[in-house]
Amino acid sequence: MFNPEKKILIVFGTRPEAIKMAPLVKEFQKYPERYNLKVCVTAQHREMLDQVLSFFDIVPDYDLNLMRPGQNLSQLTADILLGMKGILEDFCPDFVFVHGDTTTSMATALAAFYNQTKVCHVEAGLRTFNKHSPFPEEINRQITGRITDLHFAPTSKSSENLLKEGTNAENIVITGNTVIDALFLAQDKLKNYEDDEIKYLKSLELTQNKVILVTGHRRENFGEGFINICNALKIIAEDKDVLIIYPVHLNPNVQKPVKEILDGIDNILLIDPLGYPAFSWLMGKSYFIITDSGGVQEEAPSLGIPVLVMRDNTERPEAVDAGTVKLVGTNTETIVREAKSLLTDKEVYDAMSLAHNPYGDGLSASRIVKAINNVGE
Numbered sequence: 001m002f003n004p005e006k007k008i009l010i011v012f013g014t015r016p017e018a019i020k021m022a023p024l025v026k027e028f029q030k031y032p033e034r035y036n037l038k039v040c041v042t043a044q045h046r047e048m049l050d051q052v053l054s055f056f057d058i059v060p061d062y063d064l065n066l067m068r069p070g071q072n073l074s075q076l077t078a079d080i081l082l083g084m085k086g087i088l089e090d091f092c093p094d095f096v097f098v099h100g101d102t103t104t105s106m107a108t109a110l111a112a113f114y115n116q117t118k119v120c121h122v123e124a125g126l127r128t129f130n131k132h133s134p135f136p137e138e139i140n141r142q143i144t145g146r147i148t149d150l151h152f153a154p155t156s157k158s159s160e161n162l163l164k165e166g167t168n169a170e171n172i173v174i175t176g177n178t179v180i181d182a183l184f185l186a187q188d189k190l191k192n193y194e195d196d197e198i199k200y201l202k203s204l205e206l207t208q209n210k211v212i213l214v215t216g217h218r219r220e221n222f223g224e225g226f227i228n229i230c231n232a233l234k235i236i237a238e239d240k241d242v243l244i245i246y247p248v249h250l251n252p253n254v255q256k257p258v259k260e261i262l263d264g265i266d267n268i269l270l271i272d273p274l275g276y277p278a279f280s281w282l283m284g285k286s287y288f289i290i291t292d293s294g295g296v297q298e299e300a301p302s303l304g305i306p307v308l309v310m311r312d313n314t315e316r317p318e319a320v321d322a323g324t325v326k327l328v329g330t331n332t333e334t335i336v337r338e339a340k341s342l343l344t345d346k347e348v349y350d351a352m353s354l355a356h357n358p359y360g361d362g363l364s365a366s367r368i369v370k371a372i373n374n375v376g377e
């Protein structure tokens with residue numbers, strides 16, 4: 001009788017987790033004789049998660065459908081903890097995979113621990129060691145790390161962070177970041193792929209302007225931070241050679257200030273969040289990117305696109321060391337100054353636009369699956 005050796009449950013809930021876990025789902029699916037794989041989404045995000053599921057053709061086995069408009073962290077954490085209990089009892093996995101630093105990851109790891117199930121953490125060991133920044137992600141990551149049995153660290157720096165905290169070296173595997181696997185999958189697919197969003201972006205004839213791509217959503221930037229950011233974009237857009245394209249995150253705390261301050265400016269395009277293929281296509285066409293996103297900081301070095309990061313610190317120092325990423329905080333004058341320097345000083349621009357791959361070679365998912373294959377042998 002068919003008896004798969006290991007039962008694997010991969011859990012995620014938000015857009016970036018879905019992008020970064022998709023290559024791992026695909027890799028486990030290659031070996032149905034060895035793994036009984038099930039995918040669970042908490043749906044901490046809904047529309048932005050479904051965009052990714054659809055592009056990577058992933059149909060979840062379990063969907064907790066938890067997202068509520070303007071949700072709060074306590075309710076979300078409680079809902080995930082209770083929802084995951086039922087799924088863990090139903091499937092009884094040998095390994096639960098969580099990713100990164102979201103509330104989905106932290107609460108799922110805790111639910112797995114209560115169920116005495118082994119936890120595997122993908123993108124483990126990133127740290128700022130500042131519990132307020134990123135909020136609540138730094139603490140989500142530390143809690144998840146304490147619970148984790150097998151840590152998949154993307155880089156040697158993240159592995160060192162875990163070792164410093166006393167993690168047993170035998171339980172850490174350096175894999176690269178699966179975000180690069182996803183980016184390569186998307187770029188490969190883009191060779192024969194064009195959806196409505198890409199058609200629309202192509203219709204804008206982007207070569208006529210210097211395109212600045214903007215994203216932002218960090219909780220610690222809500223309020224004054226976002227107002228400063230929007231005021232900076234308004235000043236940068238006074239240069240009519242520039243076209244700012246800003247797919248606005250669906251969080252109401254982001255939508256409100258962005259629309260209030262930036263609606264109606266002819267060279268600022270406020271659009272809905274893009275699907276992953278259109279967004280990765282657009283990154284490649286951008287002159288530079290202004291963002292507070294974690295994932296974009298990892299993708300841009302691989303594409304050689306300069307990134308100004310609207311944060312004071314980062315748990316991703318590799319891209320700063322590589323020179324593609326610069327931290328500019330959320331002060332209006334600083335963002336404007338750094339953007340103008342990239343727009344006008346070719347030397348500054350060239351120094352930041354060299355392609356590097358500090359986050360891996362696109363084979364991270366296969367390293368993770370190999371490590372699981374070796375457990376117990």
Ligand code: UD1
Nearest residue numbers: 014044045046047048049068069070071102103250251252
């Ligand atoms: C979450 C993660 C953050 C991650 C980010 C990626 C936590 C605490 N935060 O932040 O680490 O970097 O996702 O984007 O885990 N919304 C929708 N539709 C969607 C998605 C969001 O309408 O598809 C709106 C809803 O009103 C929702 C709100 O955004 O309540 C906030 O979503 P939430 O996941 O709590 O926070 P994010 O800021 O998205």
Ligand code: UDP
Nearest residue numbers: 016019247273274275276279293294295296
């Ligand atoms: N992304 C996307 N569409 C968008 C904006 C971003 O597909 O409109 C992708 C981006 O390429 C990256 C990920 O979403 O892989 C980053 O997600 P986000 O910034 O929401 O979260 P973070 O990485 O900061 O946790």
